[in-house]
Amino acid sequence: MNIKKFDLSLNKKINPFKKTINVDSDKSISIRSFLIGSISQKVSSLNNILESEDVFSSINCLRKLGVKIKKIRAKKYLVYGNGFGSLAINKNAKLNFGNSGTLARLLIGILTTTPNINVNLFGDNSLNKRSMENLVKLMTKFGAYFFPKNKFNFPLKLISSPMPVGITYTAGSSAQLKSAVMLAGLNSYGVTKIIETQISRDHTENILLNNKKIKKIKKKQKKIIRIQGKKKLNRINIYVPNDPSSAAFFSALTLLNKNSSIILKNVGLNKTRIGFYDLLKKQGANIRYKNLKKINNERIGDIIIKSCKLKPIKASRSYYVSMTDEYPILFAMAALIKGKSHFKGISDLANKESNRILEMKKVLDQINIKSEIKKDEFIIYGQRIAHSSKKKIIVPNLGDHRICMSTFILALLTGVKTKIKNFETVYTSSPSFLKIARMLGAKFEIQ
Numbered sequence: 001m002n003i004k005k006f007d008l009s010l011n012k013k014i015n016p017f018k019k020t021i022n023v024d025s026d027k028s029i030s031i032r033s034f035l036i037g038s039i040s041q042k043v044s045s046l047n048n049i050l051e052s053e054d055v056f057s058s059i060n061c062l063r064k065l066g067v068k069i070k071k072i073r074a075k076k077y078l079v080y081g082n083g084f085g086s087l088a089i090n091k092n093a094k095l096n097f098g099n100s101g102t103l104a105r106l107l108i109g110i111l112t113t114t115p116n117i118n119v120n121l122f123g124d125n126s127l128n129k130r131s132m133e134n135l136v137k138l139m140t141k142f143g144a145y146f147f148p149k150n151k152f153n154f155p156l157k158l159i160s161s162p163m164p165v166g167i168t169y170t171a172g173s174s175a176q177l178k179s180a181v182m183l184a185g186l187n188s189y190g191v192t193k194i195i196e197t198q199i200s201r202d203h204t205e206n207i208l209l210n211n212k213k214i215k216k217i218k219k220k221q222k223k224i225i226r227i228q229g230k231k232k233l234n235r236i237n238i239y240v241p242n243d244p245s246s247a248a249f250f251s252a253l254t255l256l257n258k259n260s261s262i263i264l265k266n267v268g269l270n271k272t273r274i275g276f277y278d279l280l281k282k283q284g285a286n287i288r289y290k291n292l293k294k295i296n297n298e299r300i301g302d303i304i305i306k307s308c309k310l311k312p313i314k315a316s317r318s319y320y321v322s323m324t325d326e327y328p329i330l331f332a333m334a335a336l337i338k339g340k341s342h343f344k345g346i347s348d349l350a351n352k353e354s355n356r357i358l359e360m361k362k363v364l365d366q367i368n369i370k371s372e373i374k375k376d377e378f379i380i381y382g383q384r385i386a387h388s389s390k391k392k393i394i395v396p397n398l399g400d401h402r403i404c405m406s407t408f409i410l411a412l413l414t415g416v417k418t419k420i421k422n423f424e425t426v427y428t429s430s431p432s433f434l435k436i437a438r439m440l441g442a443k444f445e446i447q
Contacts, residue, residue: 009445010443040236044238058103105132113187138177241300242264251287256336284311310333325402330343332407336385345376363410367388367416
């Protein structure tokens with residue numbers, strides 16, 4: 001899928017709306033489904049898959065590794081898996097991860113313990129700037145080699161472990177590192193043990209739990225994940241819920257747009273993903289869930305939202321894991337909520353597709369919203385935007401879909417004349433974003 005580059009301009013506030021919508025499918029679960037299906041036995045069935053740039057990068061990489069993937073119809077795919085060790089590629093061939101950090105970390109986890117892999121790895125300009133130091137150091141514990149030595153960003157060469165043995169890993173807040181260790185452990189000798197002392201996303205475990213190939217043991221304030229290596233994976237049958245991160249942008253638009261309401265259908269409500277909604281409820285947001293159910297160990301339901309007055313946002317560091325992707329839109333919301341909003345424990349946002357704290361501060365500076373960046377904190381002094389017709393926002397090409405989407409929502413809520421360069425980057429995660437925005441009444445120009 002080749003998306004043409006384009007800029008986007010807008011200068012009109014959105015009118016009130018009352019709508020029911022389906023946002024795009026969950027990217028994290030879509031990518032994991034393809035990767036796990038590729039190392040499972042027989043044919044796996046994947047339904048409601050997100051058809052975005054990051055997911056197409058996953059499909060392209062797996063096909064280069066010899067995996068047969070067949071599209072049955074829109075959002076439905078079959079993956080013909082041949083089990084552990086079945087992935088293969090010519091020596092010194094190249095794998096392109098595009099913009100996807102999730103794909104990079106998880107597929108490297110699989111390839112680390114796949115025999116006879118000697119491959120060059122790279123991504124787009126944005127991904128190539130992101131540090132992979134923690135991942136490289138973890139995978140070397142399984143016996144993999146990375147070249148050049150002591151280089152921790154792409155491009156890199158990976159040579160897989162000749163004799164992978166399970167490791168013990170004390171996990172931090174990164175679900176991607178945890179997942180990489182799990183996936184490497186599946187094809188290692190012996191037991192791989194992951195000790196979790198803090199919560200992180202658990203989509204990988206939820207897929208593997210259906211296979212009964214891992215065990216989760218809860219012990220007081222920690223959780224232990226135990227993986228017995230070299231056990232075959234049965235085929236998977238996955239239904240992907242709609243993405244709570246994509247839903248967050250339209251939720252923010254609804255909450256701050258007077259006399260508006262929205263129903264977001266079949267959204268993933270995994271407890272490790274709904275910090276955005278939990279936090280805003282505490283600030284007075286009119287948010288409730290309906291039609292709750294569980295599919296593939298994932299909680300799914302409808303989110304019903306009505307516009308209302310919100311208190312300034314106070315986000316402690318405990319929220320970081322459960323709303324990592326939602327901070328840019330929260331910063332945009334904080335700018336329009338009168339009073340002092342405070343976000344703590346967010347230093348890791350500097351190592352995303354862009355430095356998301358600094359780039360959102362630059363956006364807020366352009367509309368005279370006072371904000372302060374401290375060591376691990378961001379403070380925003382929200383207020384009503386006066387003389388919006390005299391202000392202007394320009395977002396340069398950052399390669400960061402979340403900054404583009406957050407600025408777009410801010411522009412719709414204020415009517416500030418806004419130009420966002422290279423808006424096509426939004427298609428990495430949310431190809432339906434502009435279509436849904438137009439359905440809600442947004443007016444914009446593509447250039």
